[in-house]
Amino acid sequence: MRETVYLSPPDIGPLEESYLVAALRSGWVAPVGPDLQAFEHDVAERVGTGGAVAVNSGTAALHLALLGVGVGPGDVVIVPTLTFIATANAVRYIGARPVFVDCDPRTGNVDVGLVDDLLRRLRSRGERVGAVVPVDMFGSCVDYTGLVPLCAEAGVPLVEDAAEALGSHHRGRPAGSFGQVAALSFNGNKIMTTSGGGMLVSDDAALLAKARHLATQAREPTPHYEHRETGYNYRLSNLLAALGRAQLVRLDGMISRRRQLRDQYAKVFAPVPGVELVGIDDVDSNCWLTVITVDDEHCGWRAADLAAHLAGGSIETRPVWNPMHRQPVFAGAESLLTGAADRLFTHGLALPSGSGLTEQQVGRVFEAIDEFLTSHSGVPAA
CATH class of the missing domain: 3.90.1150.10 (Aspartate Aminotransferase, domain 1)
Known part of the structure; x- marks a missing residue:
């Protein structure tokens, strides 16, 4: 039987091995350590945002991003119908309701004109629109020149699902830098991988701090374990961050x-x-x-x-x-x-x-x- 040629397999080599070995030998193998901090810094710098929080999946990043912009139970969130299900599932995690919108047939990206129509329709019914979540399909950025001012005029947060688009640009600006917050994915089939992993990127320091808190089981800064709200076990490990740092170089x-x-x-x-x-x-x-x-x-x-x-x-x-x-x-x-x-x-x-x-x-x-x-x-x- 012939070896299978896969659609988008991980591209891993000697550089990744050297970074992983160095991380193992450092002893930093848990979801904390110098590689994790450096990876967050390097990705934020690449995307052009003020900061980043590394998590264990792109889905986790989307969940925290929606929480960060204030989406709550009963809210409506506009989501492209052409996307991976994680985009819509993250809305459901919060108890919000996804409303789907069609795409531009040339790119597969969300049809900005339809988003405008849908925002008007929902607001005329008195619905609270918690966010618009465009998805940069197959590595091509959405028409943010049209979408960003539309969302700003409507007063609706834009949460960019850039899971497929790290390294892409729209009119010279990097994918992941258009929304109030964006989610990246480092799944095994993505442009670069940490095996499994994701990241929030944003200029909003308070949003990132809240996401970091929730991603670590919402533990309070006390000598003992104390929790005042429900958190999640979402942080990326230092080992996988080391892998990501090598991938980012390449x-x-x-x-x-x-x-x-x-x-x-x-x-x-x-x-x-x-x-x-x-x-x-x-x-x-x-x-x-x-x-x-x-x-x-x-x-x-x-x-x-x-x-x-x-x-x-x-x-x-x-x-x-x-x-x-x-x-x-x-x-x-x-x-x-x-x-x-x-x-x-x-x-x-x-x-x-x-x-x-x-x-x-x-x-x-x-x-x-x-x-x-x-x-x-x-x-x-x-």
């Missing part, structure tokens, strides 16, 4: 490698009618995942057909996120839809995009795509 190189892969995909699919790359015009994306959409009426085959062919060669692909309004757990949730997310789910396919893919693995991917395109069109790929 981040620009890993982004460059993913961009090269996206450019190769663009060349291969350029002559194929009905196939487009999502967000291809975004030169400031970190290119976390390369996603194509397939119009079967124009090219004569479906995204699922290509996925099946690649799977036969032990090459992993993935459909675009199944929209939240389709999820059974959110059945009946209010949504403002245009059909764009549904079309991306039906016609979209994420292709192997990892920076750690070897030349041999990349060769296998493009050879398999060439075989498929030749058999379905009679014309070899570029």
Whole structure:
């Protein structure tokens, strides 16, 4: 059986090993230590915010971020329907209600015009909108030029879900720096990883201090264990922070490698009618995942057909996120839809995009795509 070529595997090497060994030998292995402090400082500096709090997942970061801006039970939170479920789950953790909004079909990012319409609708009904949570999809930033003033005018906090976008920019400004607070993810398939982990980044020192307090079981600063409110066991370990520090050193190189892969995909699919790359015009994306959409009426085959062919060669692909309004757990949730997310789910396919893919693995991917395109069109790929 051939080795599987994965969609976005961790890119780990000797530098990460050296940082981990040094952290082990230092004795700092718990959720406290010099690597943890340095990692928070380095990420905040990279994103351009005043500070950061490292936690054990991007979901934890989202939960604390929503609490930090004052979202409470019964509030409404505007969430893109095209996202990973963690974005919506974090809203439910608080007892708030997610209301879903559709996306821009070109990028998969939230449709800013629809957010405007939805804010007006909710406020006219007397609903309290606790936050708007845009998600930077596949590594491309949302149109913050339009969204930030819209939220400011409405007086609604903007909580940026930048889990997929570390290293990306919008008009020269880094992903993670647009909201009152943002959440990053360092899951194993992200642009860089700490195995599992996440981080809040913000200029709001009080918000970060509160998040740090809640993330450590809300323990009061007393010699004994005392707790005046419910906290969470969310802090990142010093060992995983050491891994993250090494990954951060290599981040620009890993982004460059993913961009090269996206450019190769663009060349291969350029002559194929009905196939487009999502967000291809975004030169400031970190290119976390390369996603194509397939119009079967124009090219004569479906995204699922290509996925099946690649799977036969032990090459992993993935459909675009199944929209939240389709999820059974959110059945009946209010949504403002245009059909764009549904079309991306039906016609979209994420292709192997990892920076750690070897030349041999990349060769296998493009050879398999060439075989498929030749058999379905009679014309070899570029």
